[in-house]
Amino acid sequence: MILSIQDVVKSYGNYQAVNHVSFDVPKGSVFGLLGPNGAGKTSLIRMITTITGPDSGAIYLDGEKLNERSPEKIGYMPEERGLYKKMKVGEHLMYLAQLKGLTRLQAQQAIKNWFEKFDIEDWYNKKVEDLSKGMQQKIQFIATVIHKPRLLILDEPFTGLDPINTTLIKDEIRQLNESGISIIFSTHRMEQVEEMCDNIVLINRGKNVLQGEVQSIKNQYKQNLFQVETDGEMPADILTRFQTVDHSKRTATIQLASDSESNDLLRYLLDHQVRVTRFEEILPTFNEIFIRRVEETGEKTEK
Amino acid sequence: MSKLGLIIRREYLTRVTKKSFIIGTLLAPLGLLVYMLVIVGLTKYESGGQLTVALLDEAGMLKQIPDDKAVRYVSGTGKTLDQLKEEVKEKKIDGVLRIPPLGSFQKKEHTIFYYSDDRLAPEKSGAIEGKIADKIRDFKIDSLRIDRKSLETLDTEVSIDPESISGAEDDSKYTAGIGLAIGGIMAFIMFFMVMLYGQMVMKSVMEEKTNRIVEVMMSSVRPFDLMLGKIIGAGAVGLTQVLCWVVLSGAVTMLVPLFVGGPDPAAMQGAMNPGGMPMPDPDQMQGEGMRLMAELAKQNWGMIAFSFIIFFLGGYFIYSSLFAAIGSAMGDDLGEGQSLVLPIMIPIILAFYITVFAGVRNPNSGLMVFASMFPLFSPIVMPFRMAFNPPWWQVGLSLLLVVISAFFFVWLAGRIYRVGILLYGKKVNLKEISKWLFYKG
Numbered sequence: 001m002i003l004s005i006q007d008v009v010k011s012y013g014n015y016q017a018v019n020h021v022s023f024d025v026p027k028g029s030v031f032g033l034l035g036p037n038g039a040g041k042t043s044l045i046r047m048i049t050t051i052t053g054p055d056s057g058a059i060y061l062d063g064e065k066l067n068e069r070s071p072e073k074i075g076y077m078p079e080e081r082g083l084y085k086k087m088k089v090g091e092h093l094m095y096l097a098q099l100k101g102l103t104r105l106q107a108q109q110a111i112k113n114w115f116e117k118f119d120i121e122d123w124y125n126k127k128v129e130d131l132s133k134g135m136q137q138k139i140q141f142i143a144t145v146i147h148k149p150r151l152l153i154l155d156e157p158f159t160g161l162d163p164i165n166t167t168l169i170k171d172e173i174r175q176l177n178e179s180g181i182s183i184i185f186s187t188h189r190m191e192q193v194e195e196m197c198d199n200i201v202l203i204n205r206g207k208n209v210l211q212g213e214v215q216s217i218k219n220q221y222k223q224n225l226f227q228v229e230t231d232g233e234m235p236a237d238i239l240t241r242f243q244t245v246d247h248s249k250r251t252a253t254i255q256l257a258s259d260s261e262s263n264d265l266l267r268y269l270l271d272h273q274v275r276v277t278r279f280e281e282i283l284p285t286f287n288e289i290f291i292r293r294v295e296e297t298g299e300k301t302e303k
Numbered sequence: 304m305s306k307l308g309l310i311i312r313r314e315y316l317t318r319v320t321k322k323s324f325i326i327g328t329l330l331a332p333l334g335l336l337v338y339m340l341v342i343v344g345l346t347k348y349e350s351g352g353q354l355t356v357a358l359l360d361e362a363g364m365l366k367q368i369p370d371d372k373a374v375r376y377v378s379g380t381g382k383t384l385d386q387l388k389e390e391v392k393e394k395k396i397d398g399v400l401r402i403p404p405l406g407s408f409q410k411k412e413h414t415i416f417y418y419s420d421d422r423l424a425p426e427k428s429g430a431i432e433g434k435i436a437d438k439i440r441d442f443k444i445d446s447l448r449i450d451r452k453s454l455e456t457l458d459t460e461v462s463i464d465p466e467s468i469s470g471a472e473d474d475s476k477y478t479a480g481i482g483l484a485i486g487g488i489m490a491f492i493m494f495f496m497v498m499l500y501g502q503m504v505m506k507s508v509m510e511e512k513t514n515r516i517v518e519v520m521m522s523s524v525r526p527f528d529l530m531l532g533k534i535i536g537a538g539a540v541g542l543t544q545v546l547c548w549v550v551l552s553g554a555v556t557m558l559v560p561l562f563v564g565g566p567d568p569a570a571m572q573g574a575m576n577p578g579g580m581p582m583p584d585p586d587q588m589q590g591e592g593m594r595l596m597a598e599l600a601k602q603n604w605g606m607i608a609f610s611f612i613i614f615f616l617g618g619y620f621i622y623s624s625l626f627a628a629i630g631s632a633m634g635d636d637l638g639e640g641q642s643l644v645l646p647i648m649i650p651i652i653l654a655f656y657i658t659v660f661a662g663v664r665n666p667n668s669g670l671m672v673f674a675s676m677f678p679l680f681s682p683i684v685m686p687f688r689m690a691f692n693p694p695w696w697q698v699g700l701s702l703l704l705v706v707i708s709a710f711f712f713v714w715l716a717g718r719i720y721r722v723g724i725l726l727y728g729k730k731v732n733l734k735e736i737s738k739w740l741f742y743k744g
Contacts, residue, residue, distance in 0.1 A: 013738060049522040051725065076522035080727075082515035086317065098309050099523040143519065 002027040002182040008057035017043035019206035032200035033186040040206040072101040075149035079156040090124035100147035190286035224256040229278035314536025332551035354397040362404035364442040482690035489686035500541040501626040508630030526721035617705035618682020624716035631723030654680035666691040678708035
């Protein structure tokens with residue numbers, strides 16, 4: 001485990017932001033930290049990044065309880081991010097890198113490598129305020145990873161990026177992950193969760209309401225739905241034979257009873273001399289699972 | 304370098320390399336130079352060159368009046384007023400000065416007349432009045448047959464020289480004046496720096512919060528380090544600026560005589576003393592100058608500089624940490640923060656007012672003694688009192704209190720800052736802020 005959250009509680013005054021949350025982030029995984037606004041994600045992230053401390057419970061990074069040196073092993077890109085506008089790009093990165101414990105020389109080398117990688121060598125002496133928003137995001141990303149953290153925490157990393165830069169950063173994240181860096185990925189955009197995450201935890205109203213591997217959660221939440229498309233008309237008695245959620249002349253979405261298998265449906269169709277052109281199990285999207293779980297676990301928090 | 308060191312370095316360098324800082328630091332002494340040049344230039348300025356004036360001395364009281372830079376006197380004796388007026392019209396002379404007979408010797412006032420279409424500059428009219436008055440005095444002395452020598456013995460200049468009874472310190476009549484000047488300047492610099500740099504810290508904290516860099520920073524450094532680094536960095540900038548000003552002002556003051564060759568004492572007398580009062584002669588003035596210098600040298604400059612720096616640092620840390628705390632609690636809207644800034648401004652302004660109004664009247668009054676102990680006032684009030692030789696235990700106690708308070712307020716501000724800096728979109732008041740003090744880390 002790269003990160004282990006154990007029964008963590010955090011309150012601000014009377015407001016309990018995090019309420020006995022526990023979960024583990026496996027080493028080398030891309031981990032989705034999900035939840036509606038105000039669920040306690042930011043409070044949790046701030047504790048992981050040692051910005052604040054938990055009221056009770058404990059957090060372990062790489063087997064070690066969080067301590068003074070922990071920030072140097074973590075790279076955090078907050079959702080609300082900014083840079084010193086008046087500083088030069090190079091000096092800014094140098095400053096942030098040194099604050100993360102790099103020596104001047106190490107920082108210089110790292111900056112050079114990243115500038116070459118992103119093909120922005122001529123940015124060193126540019127002022128931050130002269131860069132476009134997308135360019136600033138790139139610098140922000142470099143600042144987050146420049147000290148080669150063991151754990152990378154990205155809060156909505158793609159907001160404000162155009163498709164080209166989104167792809168660029170996505171590829172970088174993948175490469176970093178392949179090189180062994182564990183990643184916590186906090187987002188609302190569920191298609192990204194399905195695309196990038198291995199494991200997730202879903203937080204709502206300060207509590208952990210769902211966690212596990214993405215694939216197994218999807219399986220857990222599947223409703224035995226199958227979509228069939230045929231070349232020619234559907235058999236006439238399909239409506240009586242199966243529970244049909246939705247159907248038209250040539251397609252049907254069918255919910256199988258828990259005791260039947262997909263092959264039963266297929267056999268039925270074949271027996272009725274129908275030519276099947278498409279046969280597909282419909283897995284729930286993460287969006288649906290997310291909304292369902294959030295609604296089940298409390299009134300909807302403001303979106 | 305430690306993280307705190309890195310933060311201090313950045314805070315210092317970004318400010319010191321700013322154009323506004325460089326301009327402000329250089330411009331202030333340059334402004335002083337221009338100001339001094341103007342003053343010196345003005346005192347040397349001749350209003351319209353030398354005038355030629357005909358003297359119509361109707362009673363024959365005056366002998367020849369020596370010319371000076373401002374006026375050349377020609378005799379008009381033997382000509383009528385109308386003839387002389389014609390000469391003015393023909394531009395042979397600039398004007399006519401008619402001195403009517405004195406009448407009674409008892410008269411304290413005498414009016415003389417100047418005929419011309421050009422107005423007489425006040426400076427020149429003052430100089431002329433003085434000269435004529437001197438001549439009339441000479442005339443009266445001669446007419447009354449008074450012995451000049453015995454007359455001079457009548458004049459006695461009296462001055463009070465304060466002497467301390469207990470202290471070995473030999474106070475002279477200059478001590479009070481010099482104390483007032485030194486104390487006043489120090490109190491003003493203190494007030495100015497605390498206000499200026501305290502607010503600079505506040506603005507900078509607010510900027511970090513509103514442009515969200517603080518979220519990034521917080522994941523690398525402790526909030527307390529960031530706050531302290533900013534306070535120390537900005538304070539170092541303040542000290543740098545004061546140091547630059549002292550050095551540059553010194554250089555400028557020494558440069559002025561090179562530019563203009565020093566003020567002309569005679570012209571200065573004319574400008575400052577249009578009534579023609581008897582001025583101390585130059586020898587005596589030199590003596591006074593020497594005594595002034597001696598008095599300045601007698602001040603314990605080492606002690607003053609040392610305690611000034613401690614008081615500066617103490618006052619600066621107290622107020623800038625409070626400003627930092629307030630800055631962290633403020634949202635994007637500067638206007639809403641005004642109600643939070645006010646409680647900090649009041650003690651600073653109060654301290655300054657106490658110094659200006661109570662301190663000038665009696666630097667050792669009960670109010671002043673209290674104000675020079677109270678840590679929110681003492682950084683401004685005590686440096687002022689320092690120039691009046693307060694008891695050493697009072698200075699020591701005041702220093703101790705200020706240092707302890709500085710640590711306390713920095714700690715207090717840190718408690719507020721760490722909560723406020725990460726809080727967005729919430730309007731806060733003092734009650735809310737006081738709750739933050741008890742939040743757990």
